[in-house]
Amino acid sequence: MPNWLLPENIADVLPSEARKIEDLRRKMLDTFRLYGYELVMPPLLEYVDSLLAGAGQDTELRTFKVVDQLSGRLLGLRADMTTQVARIDAHLLNRDSVTRLCYAGSVLHTRPSGLHATREPLQIGAEIYGHAGLEADAEIQELALSSVALAGFTDVRLDLCHVGILRALLADDPAARRDEAQLTCFLRAKDAPGLDEFTHNYLPATRQALLALTQLYGGIDVLGRAKEALPALPGITRALAELAALAASAIGRAEVAIDLADLRGYQYESGAMFALYVPGLPNAVARGGRYDHVGEAFGRARPATGFSLDLRELARLLPTAERKHSIRAPWGNAPELREKIADLRKAGEVVIQSMPGHDNVQDEFECDRVLVLENGNWILKNLG
Incomplete structure (x- = not known):
């Protein structure tokens, strides 16, 4: 094998592409600063006990692991920077006030996250800690939309979901709570026949509501349909109201869609979630949402919400820069x-x-x- 070949889904970035990526990085970080976000730089690797705390199984599977020759302990090469920034907020900064942090850096994945995706994304993102209200979710959503607009995209679709709906449905059904991970797989795939067979021993109300989730996707009218199809539990009522408010705040900036079964990333999410899509890319160009419990692993639970995107993937969609x-x-x-x-x-x-x-x-x-x-x-x- 020639010694200049690189591993699969790993590639050099050549001058014109590197310039597009760097220009985007600078523009976005400058925009984050205008909103009051402070830049942090977490390390590329750290002990897996810290790196994977509260991150979920998906992140663990994507994480490269090596043995530290100094301590003999297991280290992980970061696959996502969200938990690292949560650790900085909870343990190092330890502020009582609202904290806004942003970051930009390479992450490594054991496997590509999508078709033609790189295993070395350049992740950039922003997080708000310390405020549990919808105002923080709305600001993060606005910042994500502004970031994609900086790249020149005007035809953007915002997909909204809320993990609180599933959690409320499962709360009173012990059998369903035990199967939460499997249920999310069925819901994400919208596999109604498989879900119907898998849930045969659940409470009838739980089973009916789970099957309804597979059909609750489309425009903003989905929220009205959800009120009719889902039980009037306090957690569901609150989640639908939050989604309605976030959808209203994005009107005029993006096409808004609701998909109550799109639970990607649910493992450490705790509230409203969103994904941004642009023409030319089958995968979401940005993802964000609320994750209030990640800080517990570092001894200090704080309300938290944020978003991130891959600069390399976004820049690949842009035309070649003029010389x-x-x-x-x-x-x-x-x-x-x-x-x-x-x-x-x-x-x-x-x-x-x-x-x-x-x-x-x-x-x-x-x-x-x-x-x-x-x-x-x-x-x-x-x-x-």
């Missing part, structure tokens, strides 16, 4: 030449000095001007 106009200059150490080049760079110009005997070939830059010496002065001349 930046630049200036070609000869190589030399003459003080006047060096001073002229320094002044141009201070003014924001890209100046590329030609190495003796070589041409310049770049993906990102187009030299449309040249620096030449005329009558003892260095001046710019247009090329072509």
Whole structure:
């Protein structure tokens, strides 16, 4: 095997693509800062006991594990940064007030999360800690929509769900509570026949409501249908009201859809969840939701909600960036030449000095001007 081959679903990022990703990263982090989010940088690896605390089985299966040669303990290479940021809030910052944190960095997956997905996503996201009200969910949803808009996408679909509906349905049925993980698989697949057979020993009301969930997807009218099809439990009533409020706040910014069986990520989610879709990508480009209980593993449960997206996947959908106009200059150490080049760079110009005997070939830059010496002065001349 040639030594330049990389593992499956792992790839280098070449100049033009890297520039798109970096431009998006800067724009999004700058936007997060305008909302008051503080940047944190969790480590790439840590003890699995901490890294996987409250993360759920899906995250554990996606996590690479290695043995630490210093301590002999098992380390994990992060597959998601959400629990790491929750640890920072709960254990290191330990604030009593509302805390807004954001992050950006590579994560590693043992397997790709979707068709053509990379196993090394560049994850960026934002989290709010300390406020249990719907205001925090609405702000995170707004920030996620703003982030996708920064990439130039205007045709966006927002899918909403709420894990509280399933939890309320299972609360009074011990048999159903034991099967929660299997039930979510049936619901996510909308496998009504399989669900019907699997739930034959449940309470009739629970069984009927679970089967109804597989059909409760579509536009905002789904919320009205859900009120008729689902029992009027306090948890369900509250969840439907929260979904209605979040849907109303997104009208005009995205096409809103409701899917009460879309429970991806439910294992550490505790409330409203959302996913953003854009044309050209079968997978969700961003996911978010409430996860109030993750901090318990670090000794301090805090209300929490947030979102994240993969910058590499998002940038792949964008057109190739236009090459930046630049200036070609000869190589030399003459003080006047060096001073002229320094002044141009201070003014924001890209100046590329030609190495003796070589041409310049770049993906990102187009030299449309040249620096030449005329009558003892260095001046710019247009090329072509």
